[in-house]
Amino acid sequence: MKFELFDLERNQSLFENEVDYNLSESGVHPLKISEILTDDEQRELLNKNLYYGYTNGTPELRQRVADMYGDTFSIENVLITSGSAEANFLSIMTQLESGDEIIYMVPNYLQIYHLARSFGIIVKSLPLHQELGWQWDVDELKSIVTPKTKMIVVCNPNNPTGALMNPEVMDGVIEVARETGCWVLSDEVYRGAELDGVECRSFAGATDKTIVNAGLSKAYSLPGLRLGWTVGSETYINRAWSFHDFTVINVAYLSDWVASKILEYSRRRKILDRTKDHLNHNLNMLCDWAEHVPALTITRPEAAAITFAKLNIPMSSEEFVFNLRDNFSVLLTAGKWHGMEGFVRFGYGTPEEYVRSGLDRVSDFCKKY
Ligand SMILES: Cc1ncc(COP(=O)(O)O)c(C=O)c1O
Incomplete structure (x- = not known):
């Protein structure tokens, strides 16, 4: 089978551990087990037998996930997956066939874009508009839907812009999906x-x-747990679970166990509060820095440890990223790898001093070019 390369992941895989400053990460600096489990739990973890566990995820963990989505969801609506990457893979493999058509938000992470195209699915990219605050124009969405449209694919909060979808746009997407049955x-x-x-x-x-x-x-x-989930109707979950038998069988038992502990409401809130504080702090620093860098314009994101910076110099996004990487040992991601030229993505979720030192090198690079 021929498949398209996943440029974003390929470039990260090859260089993220080689550069001095990796600002290509979109998440927050990882936590340690000792920061998220009590002493008793850590001891319990050391004495766990390494079972396969439940191939669809333990009932405890599936219940924690279901609780995050409200009263209408039960454990039957949840399948635990190896990261959201596997969840996306299962959704595409179980619901689409070659020749189907999907509408796909860009800029984006492009996993689904490359995967779907590799399987002969027709992907119609629909851009978010920066002038609308990185939103879709719902009329534009309506104009490209056809009877062959099987799925509308969104990423919210969006990677790479960090924008949140407006409620009116969300309602518009749901209306279109209801009308077309996609x-x-x-x-x-x-x-x-x-x-x-x-x-x-x-x-x-x-x-x-x-x-x-x-x-x-x-x-x-907690990227190292490789823990994700897919949530939907029971019929969909059973189908995705049947396909999951062919992919990873199940998530590592220890990851499932740790996740079921930390997704208890008050503990999960504590982790998310840490995320919020860290991101606000680093984003202020990043925005102050950007004021002195005319080569780039940064729009304040609403979520996630990422910002999509506009390039104000005549250089393609890949040229910018490759030159910066090879001459200043800093890794960013190129707009091209997110499906939109003219931008580069900064990740600012690592420790403050690390981000600051990486940004100093970006300043030196911008002065030189
Ligand atoms: C939008 C989006 N989806 C899915 C993934 C995959 O993440 P994971 O498998 O670690 O949950 C990423 C990773 O960067 C992402 O940005």
Whole structure:
């Protein structure tokens, strides 16, 4: 089978551990086990037998996840996956076929974009508009929907802009999905990392054919657990679970156990409050820095440890990123890898001093070029 390269992940995989300053990460600096479990729990963890566990996730963890989406959700609506990446993979593999058409938000993470195209699915990219505060124009959405449209795919909060979808736009998407009977797939892995500390509205339950994918890698600062989930109707969950038998069988038992502890409401709030404080602090620093860098314009994001900076110099996003990487050992991601030229993405979730030192090198680079 021929498949497209996932430029964003490929470039990160190759260089994120080689550069002095990796500002290509979109999550918050990872937590340690000792910071999230009590002493008793840490001892319990050391004495765990390493079972397979439940292939769809333990009932305890599925209940914690279901609770995050309100009373209408039960453990039957949740499948635990290996990161939200696997959740996205399962959603595409179980609901779409070659020749189907999907509408896809750009700029974006592009996992679903490349994957779907590799399987012969027609992907119609629909841009967010910066002048609308990185929102979709709902009329534009209505104009490109056809009877062949099987799914509308969104990322909210959005990667790479850090924008939140307006309630009116969300209502518009749901209306279009209801009228056409198509699926809505909402990647909400950045939900919980809002800068004002208020979790944004989820698409979960918006229609019978809505899928929400998320996980612990971003807002929860726990990418090393490789823990995600997919939420939807029981029929969808059973189908996704059947496909999950072929992918990873199940998530590591220890990750499932740790996640079920930390997703208890008050503990999960504590982690999200840490995220909010850290992001606000670093973002203020980043915005102050950007005022002295005419080569870039930064729009304040509303969520996530990322900002999509406009390039004010005649250089492509890849040229900027490759030159910066090779001459100043700082890694960013190129707008091109997110489906939109003319921008580069900064991740600012690492410790303050680390971000500051990386930004100093970006200043030196911008002065030189
Ligand atoms: C929008 C989006 N979805 C999914 C993923 C995959 O994350 P994970 O599998 O760690 O949950 C990422 C990673 O950057 C992302 O940005």
